[in-house]
Amino acid sequence: MRVVQVGVGSATFGRTWRKGLKEIAGVEVVGLIDASPVFLQEAREFFGVPEACCASYGSKEFYDRVQADFIIDSTPHAFHYKNALEAMRCGLNVIVVKPMSDTAATAQTMVNEAARLGRKLVIAQQIRFMEPVLQLKKLIADGVIGDIAYIQADSYFTRQGPVRDKWYQPHPLLLECAIHQFDLIRWMSGLEPDSVIADAWNMPWNEEVWGKKTAIALFQMNNGSRALFRGLSTDQPGESYPGHWEIEGTKGVLSLIKGNIWLNGERIWPAEEQREAALDLSALNAEVLKDALAYFAGGETPVLTGADNLKSLKMAFACIESSEKGSRIQL
Structure with a gap:
């Protein structure tokens, strides 16, 4: 093509x-x-x-x-x-x-x-193709922790925070960065958000001129569970993508930490412990491209479509609205 x-x-x-x-x-x-x-x-x-x-x-x-x-x-x-x-x-x-x-x-x-x-419209939400994410999604779908009761996703950035050089945006973290975790909350869990209450601000070391670079959002999901997102610009140790995840269900807890998956405190994937999750954007975009090419050629529904991604994007805009109004927003 x-x-x-x-x-x-x-x-x-x-x-x-x-x-x-x-x-x-x-x-x-x-x-x-x-x-x-x-x-x-x-x-x-x-x-x-x-x-x-x-x-x-x-x-x-x-x-x-x-x-x-x-x-x-x-x-x-x-x-x-x-x-x-x-x-x-x-x-x-x-x-x-x-x-x-x-x-x-x-x-x-x-x-x-x-x-x-x-x-056909495809949105390159490439973190879906990271191997730890694919493994975690499969474990959830296989029912190893039963019905989901609580999700926590943490994404840590350096003190500078997410900044697009020479281009101001009021919410760089919530719109350009947290969209990954919002998308994964939906995709890995199979759940959809009903409402959210969120706050966005800057740490004392961040300049407002670059927009708000720290945020917390609490979503109520459509099964009654809660999903908490924390995006911090900080000196604390942590990872940005796919982030640190804790997903608790009726049968146990799955954790994703630096690319390693733990079930009830026991590491179960991969065979050898990783020091961090490998983030190769070029390889991930190649996976997006292969999936899209099959879709454009008339293949099955792809991993990523505009119609599906719109639901993830609305989570980001609802967080922005909630942080500005100081109130819970229905999605």
């Missing part, structure tokens, strides 16, 4: 797709889009794409010229809505990095337009 990558320069977003785009059979990069001439030139040389197939922005004329089947949008989320609608209205399917968009309304429109136009 023929692909255009939109946003090619970022080390943590644009460049992390290169492994999959180079190594997966059946995918060909036919176009590149980036507002930066420097990034565009570097990516053009890497992929060997003709200059005529590169542009500073997407358009119907450009997509018609390169004859792409889909786009990968790895730009900041403020641009996802425009880029996705433009591509879908030109007949292309879309992969977009998380979070899907910068408002719930624009994300809903993206999902609605995909359905209306018969296009």
